Amino acid sequence: MTGSPNAELLLSVKYRDDYVDVSNFLHQDTSESSWITGLWYDEENDYLIVSTQYLVGD
Incomplete structure:
Protein backbone atom coordinates (compact mmCIF):
# COMPACT_ATOMS: atom_id res chain seq x y z
CA MET A 1 0.00 0.00 0.00
CA THR A 2 1.27 3.46 -0.75
CA GLY A 3 1.13 6.69 1.24
CA SER A 4 1.72 7.56 4.87
CA PRO A 5 1.08 4.67 7.28
CA ASN A 6 -1.04 6.98 9.47
CA ALA A 7 -3.10 8.51 6.65
CA GLU A 8 -6.80 7.68 6.69
CA LEU A 9 -8.06 5.43 3.92
CA LEU A 10 -11.86 5.49 4.01
CA LEU A 11 -13.95 2.98 2.08
CA SER A 12 -17.65 2.95 1.42
CA VAL A 13 -19.01 -0.49 2.36
CA LYS A 14 -22.35 -1.81 1.12
CA TYR A 15 -24.94 -2.21 3.92
CA ARG A 16 -23.10 0.24 6.24
CA ASP A 17 -24.15 3.83 6.86
CA ASP A 18 -20.63 5.02 7.62
CA TYR A 19 -17.23 4.74 5.95
CA VAL A 20 -14.64 2.24 7.19
CA ASP A 21 -11.10 3.48 7.86
CA VAL A 22 -8.87 0.65 6.60
CA SER A 23 -5.56 2.44 7.20
CA ASN A 24 -4.71 -0.03 10.01
CA GLY A 57 -19.86 -10.57 -20.48
CA ASP A 58 -19.50 -10.27 -24.24
Whole structure:
Protein backbone atom coordinates (compact mmCIF):
# COMPACT_ATOMS: atom_id res chain seq x y z
CA MET A 1 0.00 0.00 0.00
CA THR A 2 1.27 3.46 -0.75
CA GLY A 3 1.13 6.69 1.24
CA SER A 4 1.72 7.56 4.87
CA PRO A 5 1.08 4.67 7.28
CA ASN A 6 -1.04 6.98 9.47
CA ALA A 7 -3.10 8.51 6.65
CA GLU A 8 -6.80 7.68 6.69
CA LEU A 9 -8.06 5.43 3.92
CA LEU A 10 -11.86 5.49 4.01
CA LEU A 11 -13.95 2.98 2.08
CA SER A 12 -17.65 2.95 1.42
CA VAL A 13 -19.01 -0.49 2.36
CA LYS A 14 -22.35 -1.81 1.12
CA TYR A 15 -24.94 -2.21 3.92
CA ARG A 16 -23.10 0.24 6.24
CA ASP A 17 -24.15 3.83 6.86
CA ASP A 18 -20.63 5.02 7.62
CA TYR A 19 -17.23 4.74 5.95
CA VAL A 20 -14.64 2.24 7.19
CA ASP A 21 -11.10 3.48 7.86
CA VAL A 22 -8.87 0.65 6.60
CA SER A 23 -5.56 2.44 7.20
CA ASN A 24 -4.71 -0.03 10.01
CA PHE A 25 -5.98 -3.12 8.18
CA LEU A 26 -3.66 -5.62 6.50
CA HIS A 27 -3.74 -4.96 2.75
CA GLN A 28 -3.35 -7.80 0.26
CA ASP A 29 -1.98 -7.15 -3.23
CA THR A 30 -4.73 -7.95 -5.74
CA SER A 31 -2.93 -6.83 -8.91
CA GLU A 32 -3.00 -10.40 -10.29
CA SER A 33 -6.81 -10.56 -10.14
CA SER A 34 -9.06 -9.44 -12.97
CA TRP A 35 -12.10 -8.86 -10.73
CA ILE A 36 -10.88 -8.27 -7.15
CA THR A 37 -9.73 -4.64 -6.86
CA GLY A 38 -8.88 -4.54 -3.15
CA LEU A 39 -8.65 -6.75 -0.07
CA TRP A 40 -8.28 -5.49 3.52
CA TYR A 41 -8.31 -7.54 6.73
CA ASP A 42 -8.61 -6.41 10.36
CA GLU A 43 -7.09 -9.18 12.51
CA GLU A 44 -8.26 -7.68 15.80
CA ASN A 45 -11.94 -7.75 14.80
CA ASP A 46 -11.76 -10.62 12.27
CA TYR A 47 -13.26 -8.31 9.63
CA LEU A 48 -12.59 -8.69 5.89
CA ILE A 49 -13.42 -6.18 3.17
CA VAL A 50 -13.24 -7.27 -0.47
CA SER A 51 -13.67 -4.78 -3.29
CA THR A 52 -14.80 -6.32 -6.57
CA GLN A 53 -15.28 -5.10 -10.09
CA TYR A 54 -18.44 -6.01 -11.95
CA LEU A 55 -17.49 -7.70 -15.22
CA VAL A 56 -19.88 -7.56 -18.15
CA GLY A 57 -19.86 -10.57 -20.48
CA ASP A 58 -19.50 -10.27 -24.24
